[in-house]
Amino acid sequence: MIGNPNAMGCTPERLDAMQRLLRGAASIEFVSTASRGHATKLCREASERGESLVIVAGGDGTLNEAANGLAGGQTALAPIPAGCTNVFARSLGLPNDPIEATSRLAGALARPRLRAVDLGSINGRRFLFTSAVGFTAEVVKRMHDQTTSRPRIRQSWFLAQAVSAAHSYRGRPPTMRLSAGGASFQGVGMVAQNARALTFMGNREVNLARGAGLDTGSLSVSILRKVGLETLATLPAMIIAPGHRATLHPHIENLSSVTALDVEALGEPLHAEVDGDYIGAFERIEFGAHPGELSVLVP
Secondary structure (H helix, E strand, C coil): CEECCCCCCCCHHHHHHHHHHHHCCCCCCCEECCCCCHHHHHHHHHHHHCCCEEEEEECHHHHHHHHHHHCCCCCEEEEEECCCCCHHHHHCCCCCCHHHHHHHHHHHCCCCCEEEEEEEEECCEEECCEEEEEHHHHHHHHHCCCCCCCHHHHHHHHHHHHHHHHHHHCCCCCCEEEEECCEEEEECEEEEECCCCCEEECCEEECCCCCCCCCCCCEEEEEECCCCHHHHHHHHHHHHCCCCHHHHCCCEEEEEEECEEEEEECCCCEEEEECCEEEEEECEEEEEEEEEEEEEECC
């Protein structure tokens, strides 16, 4: 079991409670992460030792690291949602409360069933549910300066930064060229989804692209052609509305069943993020889909 002590739901008391619940069902060894990338190293070592399962308590960033250590191996992942939004764990059907989720996982250990789920990749790095380039990733980059873990404050801050970024993008020509399936597109931002939910607003799934799912064998991609204050006035409401209405927005191009996508900067290097974590700026980016590459415990 790996725990991120910096995650919102990983207080010492909660971690102790999680371990007590799990030790009633299985023999576990607990390790805390000490730095960025540590979960990847720990999971890779567990996979090389032939461990049957790694339980990971943390947010989506920690789970992303874990997936990069387990991808393509035989060791399965069991997530415990302990961050702010917990998109991946909730996409698997787990409750957002970490103690309740741990109790459900402990019950699943009695008769373990595994599920193979897809992973996406950006320049070789795996992602669980989403990766963005350009406008959205720039907003995530700004979020890294905001350290609070309280979900409502983070959501309000994200919206404020999105409005600020929109000002800087008004009237800007396309910043990227995208190529997939023999077709070419231009835009100022894009989001690749490997899971149906882009994120969560409270208990509500926020959906953007059609056809996204953890077992489709492909990615769903939404391209933002242009952005400005008029876009922010209409697009957010369409994203949170049921029925994937955002795909009808005149500034959105939706691509489904994407297995490979190339992105080229038309100027300055492009900001990129994976599963909510900013990873840097790049002149060229390659996206890929990896069917059934990660095994997860069915809660």
